[in-house]
Amino acid sequence: MGFGAVNIRAMLTKQFLDLDPNNVASALASDGVIAIEGALQPDAIAAIQNDVDQHRAGININGVTGVQFHKQFYLCHMLAVSRTFTQLVTHPKVLEITERVVGAQYRLKALRYYETFGLHHMQWHTDNKTDRGFAQIPGIIFIAYISDVDDGEFQYVRGSHAWSGEKAYNDYSDAFVDEKLSKDILSCKGRAGTMVIYDTYGIHRAKPVPRADFVRKSLFWQVDREIEHAEPILINPEFLGEIDRKTQRYLGFGLPTGYKIFPQSDVDTIPTSAVNIPDAMHLAKLAIKAKVKQLIGRP
Ligand SMILES: O=C(O)CCC(=O)C(=O)O
Ligand SMILES: [Fe+2]
Numbered sequence: 001m002g003f004g005a006v007n008i009r010a011m012l013t014k015q016f017l018d019l020d021p022n023n024v025a026s027a028l029a030s031d032g033v034i035a036i037e038g039a040l041q042p043d044a045i046a047a048i049q050n051d052v053d054q055h056r057a058g059i060n061i062n063g064v065t066g067v068q069f070h071k072q073f074y075l076c077h078m079l080a081v082s083r084t085f086t087q088l089v090t091h092p093k094v095l096e097i098t099e100r101v102v103g104a105q106y107r108l109k110a111l112r113y114y115e116t117f118g119l120h121h122m123q124w125h126t127d128n129k130t131d132r133g134f135a136q137i138p139g140i141i142f143i144a145y146i147s148d149v150d151d152g153e154f155q156y157v158r159g160s161h162a163w164s165g166e167k168a169y170n171d172y173s174d175a176f177v178d179e180k181l182s183k184d185i186l187s188c189k190g191r192a193g194t195m196v197i198y199d200t201y202g203i204h205r206a207k208p209v210p211r212a213d214f215v216r217k218s219l220f221w222q223v224d225r226e227i228e229h230a231e232p233i234l235i236n237p238e239f240l241g242e243i244d245r246k247t248q249r250y251l252g253f254g255l256p257t258g259y260k261i262f263p264q265s266d267v268d269t270i271p272t273s274a275v276n277i278p279d280a281m282h283l284a285k286l287a288i289k290a291k292v293k294q295l296i297g298r299p
Contacts, residue, residue, distance in 0.1 A: 002076070008133045010044075011041055011043075011088060012088070013041055015037075016040075019091050019161075021099075021100035021101075025100050027198070028101055028199050031156075031159060032157075032158065032199040032201070033158070033188070033198040034197050036194065037194045038086075038191040038194070039194065040144055047191050048078075049146060051078075051082035052204070054128060057284050058176060059287055059288070063273060064080045064117040067265035068265070068271065068285075069224065069268070071117045071119055073115040074113070074263055075113040075232070079111065079234065080234040082126065083239040085237035087157055089108065089111060090243070090247055090251075091156065095247070098223050102140055102223060102225055104139075105227055106219060107224065107250055109222040109231060110253055111220065113146070113218070116152060117214060118210070118212045118214030119211070120208065120220070122171070122205045122206045123294075124203050125205065126205065127139075127200040128170070136210075138223060138224060139200040139224025140222070140223055141220065142219070142220070142222075143196045143198075144191065145194075145195075146218055147192050147216060147217040149189055149191075149216055149218075152207055152208070153216075154188045154196050154205075154206060155187050155204060155207050156188070156198055156202050156203070157202060157203040158184040158186050159184060160181070160184070160201075160203040161201035162201075163202050172203055180265070181203070192217075200224065211218040223250075227249065229256065229259045230257075230259040231257065231260070232261055267292065
């Protein structure tokens with residue numbers, strides 16, 4: 001069996017498949033977060049990585065590619081390029097856990113493969129925000145590590161999902177978290193295949209890494225109770241097979257999107273330093289800059 005044709009049952013480990021959704025729900029209710037080591041099979045990780053590599057970057061390609069956004073790389077349209085990712089996000093076990101935590105009504109809000117490079121500074125924040133600002137929309141996020149993460153890991157302020165909703169803002173300064181909440185910080189280091197599931201109301205971040213030559217590779221998908229909005233998605237229907245009404249709604253068939261895709265990238269979000277920029281992206285940048293210069297006739 002080649003890459004991209006991973007058996008659906010073999011994609012997640014027995015350990016993950018045996019999880020009791022009630023235990024996930026109670027961890028999320030008390031701490032707001034749970035980390036599951038060894039959730040993804042190595043074959044699935046390799047298949048997803050391969051799908052990303054095939055769609056990393058390109059100029060004048062009639063297809064889907066990733067974008068460089070300052071010190072991060074994003075490939076948002078994973079449902080258009082990766083059968084394995086598509087099967088993961090629509091996997092009955094993933095939906096069972098989602099339903100147990102979020103309730104019967106839920107929709108996929110955002111998804112991505114992303115890489116976070118060293119020197120990126122992610123502020124402590126919550127994810128219950130929309131284009132219109134702060135929102136009261138219960139939901140969860142899944143992050144799965146595609147590379148071993150012994151630095152730059154996901155961090156979550158234990159229990160903060162229970163009180164952050166009282167505050168009408170999403171971002172928290174490093175000083176505030178250091179002074180008031182440091183004893184409650186949970187750090188989720190883990191090997192490739194670790195899955196973190198968290199309540200979107202909780203305060204979290206990726207720990208900054210003060211080293212340029214660092215990269216963390218991850219998957220992310222967010223699901224919440226709001227059916228009428230989501231980021232627009234591209235899907236290769238071949239990856240889905242037969243899907244029931246619930247999965248159709250989860251993916252947003254026939255429903256409005258209303259939000260913009262994140263990140264809003266353009267030529268200016270490509271970093272000027274070549275550090276950690278994959279070669280193809282760097283070449284794309286040079287080609288685009290040259291083209292723009294030619295078109296507008298200025299340096
Ligand atoms: O990558 C991480 O560890 C956190 C990502 C995150 O919080 C986000 O993208 O909203
Ligand atoms: Fe976040």
